[in-house]
Amino acid sequence: MGVEKNVTLLHEWHVENGATMALFGGYDMPLWYPQGIKAEHLGVIQSAGLFDTSHMAVVTVAGDEALTLLQKCFSKDLKRCLGKKKGPLVRGRSVYGLFLTPDGHVLDDAIVSQAAERFYMVVVNAGMGGIVAQHLVKYSAGLDVEIDDLTDRVGKIDIQGKNSARIVASVLKDSDSVMSAFPYFSFKGWYDDSLDIAGELCLKDGTPIMLSRTGYTGEFGFELFVGPEKLLSVWTMLLEAGKSYSLQPCGLAARDSLRAGAVLPLSHQDIGDWPFVHTPWPFAIADRDPAGAFSKEFVGSEALATLHSHEYTLPFAGYDPRKIVVSDRAHVVDEAGTNIGRILTCATDMAIGRVGEEIVSIAGDDTPDDFIPRGLSCGFLRVDRRLEAGDLVFLTDGKRKIKVEIREDVRPDRTARRPMREML
Amino acid sequence: MKEINDLNLPEDIRYSDDHEWAKVSGDTVLIGISDYAQDQLGDIVFVELPEVGDCFEAGDEFGTLESVKAVSELYFPLGGEVVAVNEELGDAPELLNQDPYSGWIIEIKPNDSNELEKLLDRDAYLEILRGE
Numbered sequence: 055m056g057v058e059k060n061v062t063l064l065h066e067w068h069v070e071n072g073a074t075m076a077l078f079g080g081y082d083m084p085l086w087y088p089q090g091i092k093a094e095h096l097g098v099i100q101s102a103g104l105f106d107t108s109h110m111a112v113v114t115v116a117g118d119e120a121l122t123l124l125q126k127c128f129s130k131d132l133k134r135c136l137g138k139k140k141g142p143l144v145r146g147r148s149v150y151g152l153f154l155t156p157d158g159h160v161l162d163d164a165i166v167s168q169a170a171e172r173f174y175m176v177v178v179n180a181g182m183g184g185i186v187a188q189h190l191v192k193y194s195a196g197l198d199v200e201i202d203d204l205t206d207r208v209g210k211i212d213i214q215g216k217n218s219a220r221i222v223a224s225v226l227k228d229s230d231s232v233m234s235a236f237p238y239f240s241f242k243g244w245y246d247d248s249l250d251i252a253g254e255l256c257l258k259d260g261t262p263i264m265l266s267r268t269g270y271t272g273e274f275g276f277e278l279f280v281g282p283e284k285l286l287s288v289w290t291m292l293l294e295a296g297k298s299y300s301l302q303p304c305g306l307a308a309r310d311s312l313r314a315g316a317v318l319p320l321s322h323q324d325i326g327d328w329p330f331v332h333t334p335w336p337f338a339i340a341d342r343d344p345a346g347a348f349s350k351e352f353v354g355s356e357a358l359a360t361l362h363s364h365e366y367t368l369p370f371a372g373y374d375p376r377k378i379v380v381s382d383r384a385h386v387v388d389e390a391g392t393n394i395g396r397i398l399t400c401a402t403d404m405a406i407g408r409v410g411e412e413i414v415s416i417a418g419d420d421t422p423d424d425f426i427p428r429g430l431s432c433g434f435l436r437v438d439r440r441l442e443a444g445d446l447v448f449l450t451d452g453k454r455k456i457k458v459e460i461r462e463d464v465r466p467d468r469t470a471r472r473p474m475r476e477m478l
Numbered sequence: 479m480k481e482i483n484d485l486n487l488p489e490d491i492r493y494s495d496d497h498e499w500a501k502v503s504g505d506t507v508l509i510g511i512s513d514y515a516q517d518q519l520g521d522i523v524f525v526e527l528p529e530v531g532d533c534f535e536a537g538d539e540f541g542t543l544e545s546v547k548a549v550s551e552l553y554f555p556l557g558g559e560v561v562a563v564n565e566e567l568g569d570a571p572e573l574l575n576q577d578p579y580s581g582w583i584i585e586i587k588p589n590d591s592n593e594l595e596k597l598l599d600r601d602a603y604l605e606i607l608r609g610e
Contacts, residue, residue, distance in 0.1 A: 072479070073479075074479040074520070075479075085520075085547070086520055090520055090521040090575070091520050091521050091545075091546040091547065092521040092523065092546060092572075093521075095546070307520070307546060307547050311546060374524060375523040375524045375544055375546075376524050376526070376544055376549075377544060377549055378549070379548065379549050401546075402523055402544075402546050404521075404523065404546060428523075428524075429523050429524075429546075454526075454542065454549075
């Protein structure tokens, strides 16, 4: 990632609108806007928020043997990944997975979408377009495949929160038909005229977009891909359209606290250059049979099948908003005070609190009207032993010490998978 | 983030280079954090306070402020005994963001009120902020 400082095409807008900026993945990005992280986090839970995610990179894989290459390199089995029946990935659908090294370490996580016959879009993290493209090239010898790193050549905006579909529908041409059948992890349209699906989906002003029912907050919403020349106009158009829903721009800090509460990993922090074993995200790799064999072979699969690791990555939640900032001194101790591992992520989900022992979200149907979320720290630990949900450990930086509970899940009542018909 | 010229920095209080403020109130001194500090921290979600009766020297850590993104220590701008803590911050830590000067944190009885003179006035504090 280096020290280079890239910017997205919305950088000037962020600065002009008072964002507190910081370097992330090589890009100078908004951390929060003047309304603050708490308002942004709660805004997504209670209505909707808009995120500039153009720092993320797009790589395309095309050709007769594109599927062969992705089957070799991507952790999910693209022939057995859709729905309960485990159908193949088809045009218009997306799947989350990983690119691993031969020793089972995570190079990056990605969403792979099939945009056309023999044409796949791979969305990876900021600064990773070139690295993932090189990795694919390395394994493509002899294959009829073309790999393009489109870093900084595709604009990306996420709109997340329960009112997202209402806001997006108001700027879409033919919104009724577009929104009528739109399952989680599916997409429609394309952002330029390079594919025959271009023009399938346009905004009212004619801008072609790719609209994907995906995101990184655990909440209902979309990722919009647009041509870079249209990024600013689409951003301001959505903000204008979302005014009646109090749609606000949100920075990376709210994105981080939302995804932590949703138990989603941050690449290079919660998953990274260590073996992908004993994690809360087994769904990111191909299915295994009862004997432990994967449904396909892929780069890293042999290592994962044979590795014996005593390291466990586990989600946790605290009892109040207090955090331990991740640093060299920060570590996890058991009740006896023994150092048992390190903290990967520690954030505060401001939409939740505890009622007794139970975690309650401000968005819950049964949440009492007078519930005021105080916020709970949450995130991921990497410890040297198996722990069960409900076990208690302590996070410390050597000075402060906070009690946290190992969890299977953190923020309840998330909306990401709600059926579209409930959200219009 | 606020521009330095947009910061609210009252004339009638003293500042420390750790971004606390101190204001004389009769025999005691109220202590809080500056507008710059609250702006840098972002939304404050939790305040860890000392006990009434605790005694500290200037520069000692007396508590922590927790924002959504960071944890920040609080330091005594001058030595003394804690005679009151702002209990309101327990339920409403955001008061420190809303008005960091009415949102005091602790009240102390100073060991030596001359120490107050060693703290920065508004202009000297502004100089430090311009250097950061």
